[in-house]
Amino acid sequence: MTLVALFTTAIELTSAQRFLLMLPLCLSLAVVYKTIRLEDVRAIPAASLILSATIVLAMCAIAVGLWAVFSIMV
Amino acid sequence: MALVPPEPATNPAAVAYAPRNALLTGPIAGFLAWLVPGLGHIYLGHRVRGVVCLVTITVTFWTGVAIGGVQATVDPxxxxxxxxAQICTGGNTLAAYGLHRVVEPQLAAGQRPVAALAHWLSSEVGVHYTGVAGLLNLLVILDALGRADAPSPKRTRRDHPPGAPRP
Structure with missing residues (x-):
């Protein structure tokens, strides 16, 4: 019953927690992508970490760029 | 050029490496990959790849359900x-929707705990997790279909054992 309650009861999140939860989602995305792309399975962990870091950094860069554009225009 | 001598038919390894029905391999692998993420790869002999996909996609999906609650997350x-997008992870989504249907009568009867009413941030994050898990499994299904046409790793090793000259 406790196990069922884990999936029927929502967790209350703050805005900061919401953004932090982006990190594991990026990691899982990178792991699956690299798993189906790489022929050598031993290379998957390192490649996944690099790809997830790249995704996060790229999103941060886009956010900073959009913030700069917004600051200039407004 | 020396060719690898064919293995006798009585060799158990040769039986294990016997080619599958080419017409059915793709659809079976695709269906298994839809039903359980990674199972199509395991069926095709890519065990490590299949297990990694199985664990990653299943954990991502159920993490999303745990964050948003099944009522707010899996709602057709x-x-x-x-x-x-979620239904691309067939078995997981069907199980979650079954749980949704079990919980729904409690909602109608007013027995739903207050905490089950997901905060909008939680429900959005949960939906994103489950949706992304479904789309990732779509990639895995397509990859399994593509690999179904290629020789399996077992057959490759049989065809080119270590040290043997390649044709």
Missing amino acids: HERSFWFM
């Missing part, structure tokens, strides 16, 4: 487009 009526 309120979130029909997201449900189309």
Whole structure:
């Protein structure tokens, strides 16, 4: 019953927690992508970490760029 | 050029490496990959790849359900487009929707705990997790279908044992 309650009861999140939860989602995305792309399975962990870091950094860069554009225009 | 001598038919390894029905391999692998993420790869002999996909996609999906609650996350009526993405993880989504249907009568009877009413941030994060898990499994299904046409790793090793000259 406790196990069922884990999936029927929502967790209350703050805005900061919401953004932090982006990190594991990026990691899982990178792991699956690299798993189906790489022929050598031993290379998957390192490649996944690099790809997830790249995704996060790229999103941060886009956010900073959009913030700069917004600051200039407004 | 020296060719690798064919293995006798009585060799158990040769029986294990016997080619599958080419017409059925793709559809079976695709269906298994839809039903359980990674199972199509395991069926095709890519065990490590399949297990990694199975663990990653299943954990991502159920993490999303745990964050948003099954009522707010897997809802084909309120979130029909997201449900189309979620249903790509067939077995997981069907199980979650079954749980949704079990919980729904409690909602109608007013027995739903207050905490089950998901905060909008939680439900959005949960929907994103489950939707992304579904779309990732779509990639895995397509990859399994593509690999079904290629020789399996077992057959490759049989065809080219270590040290043997390649044709």
